[in-house]
Amino acid sequence: MTGPLAWHASTHAGRDTLVLEGDITEDADLDGLRAALRTATELDTSAVRRINSCGVRDWMAFLSAAEAEGKDITLHRCAVPLVSQLNMIANFRGHCTITSVMAPFVCGACDHELTEEIALDGTERERIQNPPPCPACGAAAMEFDDLEEQFFAFLDDERA
Numbered sequence: 220m221t222g223p224l225a226w227h228a229s230t231h232a233g234r235d236t237l238v239l240e241g242d243i244t245e246d247a248d249l250d251g252l253r254a255a256l257r258t259a260t261e262l263d264t265s266a267v268r269r270i271n272s273c274g275v276r277d278w279m280a281f282l283s284a285a286e287a288e289g290k291d292i293t294l295h296r297c298a299v300p301l302v303s304q305l306n307m308i309a310n311f312r313g314h315c316t317i318t319s320v321m322a323p324f325v326c327g328a329c330d331h332e333l334t335e336e337i338a339l340d341g342t343e344r345e346r347i348q349n350p351p352p353c354p355a356c357g358a359a360a361m362e363f364d365d366l367e368e369q370f371f372a373f374l375d376d377e378r379a
């Protein structure tokens with residue numbers, strides 16, 4: 220069965236990584252994805268474009284089934300639509316460790332958009348307050364294209 224969600228195996232910093240791409244919806248083959256998990260797997264979701272409500276439900280079922288099988292999952296380069304879900308749904312991450320997220324930036328001068336990986340190392344808020352220069356027009360600083368106060372709210376839940 221081919222769903223809109225595809226993945227391929229890779230390695231990142233010596234860890235088994237599955238790079239996901241596409242949409243997480245009711246058509247995504249998350250059972251197939253679960254079968255592809257190793258004992259410890261890093262999921263790179265930076266190329267996930269969208270997750271709908273069925274996708275959210277299936278994703279959370281996928282994480283708890285994987286956990287029940289003793290699979291250790293790390294979320295790496297977490298896509299912006301998944302960060303939104305992390306901030307809305309307390310259990311969206313399951314027991315996953317999250318090492319980095321993708322943050323959206325837009326250029327005020329030329330409207331160029333990009334997402335940049337932000338490591339969750341304690342400097343993440345500082346990073347979005349100091350946006351990168353625009354690679355398209357050379358403007359000195361792009362603007363963070365989400366709600367600065369809320370984007371990392373899920374980190375506070377973690378400490379609570």
Ligand SMILES: [Zn+2]
Pocket residue numbers: 326327328329330331353354355356357358
């Ligand atoms: Zn620009």
